[in-house]
Amino acid sequence: MNNEQNTLDQLCINTIRTLAMDAIQEANSGHPGTPMALAPLAYVLWTKFLRYNPTNPRWFDRDRFVLSCGHASMLQYAVLYLTGYDLSLQDIKNFRQWDSKTPGHPEYGITPGVETTTGPLGQGLMNAVGMAMAEANLAAIFNREGHEIVDHYTYAFCSDGDLMEGASHEAASLAGCLGLGKLIWIYDDNHISIEGDTALTYSDDVAKRFDAYHWHVQNLGDNANDLTALATALTKAKEEKERPSLIMVRSHIGYGSPNRQNTKEAHGEPLGEEEIRLTKRFYGWPENEKFVVPEQVLTCMRQAIERGKKLEENWNKKFSEYKKAFPDMAKRFEAALSGDIPPGWDSNIPHFGSTDGPIATRAASGKVLKAFADKIPWLMGGSADLSPSTKTLIDESQYFAKGQYTIRNIAWGVREHNMCAACSGMALHGGVRPYAATFFIFTDYARPAIRLAAMMGLPVIYVMTHDSIAVGEDGPTHQPVEQLASLRAIPNICIIRPGDANEVAYAWRAAITRRHGPTMLVLSRQSLPVFDRSKMTSAEELLKGAYVLSREKG
Structure with a gap:
């Protein structure tokens, strides 16, 4: 990778970080630390791996992304805006405001590109298991050799809090038993909770825990800013077909904040105007400007629009070929996606005397x-x-x-x-x-x-x-x-x-x-x-x- 690309990558990542910082400060409410820490991961996932079409968020064969740690919502909103979903910069500025498209936690049906409502920790992980089960079911029923019309992954970001919840055990245990190979969780191991260092309450060996669930586990260590390491791990996770995957990465909550990085204060409160200026200085960012989005960042990240249109166009062609080869199955597939109830479905329901x-x-x-x-x-x-x-x-x-x-x-x-x-x-x-x-x-x-x-x-x-x-x-x-x-x-x-x-x-x-x-x-x-x-x-x-x-x- 050349220096110019390195610079552009970093510019995109810091745009995600600063949009999150500025929006949370504007709202005087929110959780800046995780968006600042996971911006590199989100950037790699959304620009190099995730299959989606910003102009049609409901395209069926898209990959699903679940932000189980819903308090980090500004991470997702920033990426959705930058990649060209129907979100404006004004929507980013309206974060956490009444009737906005960017509520405090992700809400299904409110924000284009949000796949599920999250906030209560662990819920998104269980939702993701259900999504992966549905994909596996439909793929097994409808796919034919050379005609794979159901072929997508389910990704979820999760936090220490998600994995503390008993819900995560229920979800991970079943997913491992079912061998859901297209389910990928990325664990943000930042060691910080609201009350302080997670050592207070959480001493689990997470890698061993998930190995015991029969998951494919990769521990990246302290490489949350290493784009190559992140991409390599995601590639390996996609290559594992027999087991769900967990990618563990040791991030630094509030990354770049001179006085808040790796502290509980970075978790759930705005950084403050002065700390934001100092953090922007660390990023090499205009210190006194808010909501800065360099033109080259939009040009880079909105390549997702044409890429997504092409992905959907190719899938539509594939499905057209499928319809010709398997017309009856295609009708059944379309009926299943529509959810419409077949005529006469209740004709055999018994009457009781x-x-x-x-x-x-x-x-x-x-x-x-x-x-x-x-x-x-x-x-x-x-x-x-x-x-x-x-x-x-x-x-x-x-x-x-x-x-x-x-x-x-x-x-x-x-x-x-x-x-x-x-x-x-x-x-x-x-x-x-x-x-x-x-x-x-x-x-x-x-x-x-x-x-x-x-x-x-x-x-x-x-x-x-x-x-x-x-x-x-x-x-x-x-x-x-x-x-x-x-x-x-x-x-x-x-x-x-x-x-x-x-x-x-x-x-x-x-x-x-x-x-x-x-x-x-x-x-x-x-x-x-x-x-x-x-x-x-x-x-x-x-x-x-x-x-x-x-x-x-x-």
């Missing part, structure tokens, strides 16, 4: 699911090691696993949090319609993921069984009492608690047709009578919400 009862609503749900599952081939899901109890198996014999990614049953293991968050990742990825199941009481282990799914308006379906104190002999630890009220308090989630088997059938109809938010079916273990609908209102009225079951006489 009063003599069919009593029947537990979880059992009725299992019958309903089996009746329509084949009509919606992109429906996939499972439970947190409770499928026999929750009645959520589509096919009784096989599970999604390494080497058999076409299977729709997912064995999530006893990982309720990861199950629900990964389902969000699958929904965000597209091409699959996920559902998740466990006992209703264990929603307490998954609530953060359920809340974020509702915030993002994701059409995830939750099948929660063993409702009410009627689970009896399992005792109070398994008896949901406050869960229904607390979950109904979450905005944009639809919670349906069917009173009999026919209401279950219509509850599933409501869940499948709802496209802009999650739906939760709350089902009983105990058998319930089936109402005689010749004497009572039709169960179809459930689709309207509350209804009068039996009208007064006279």
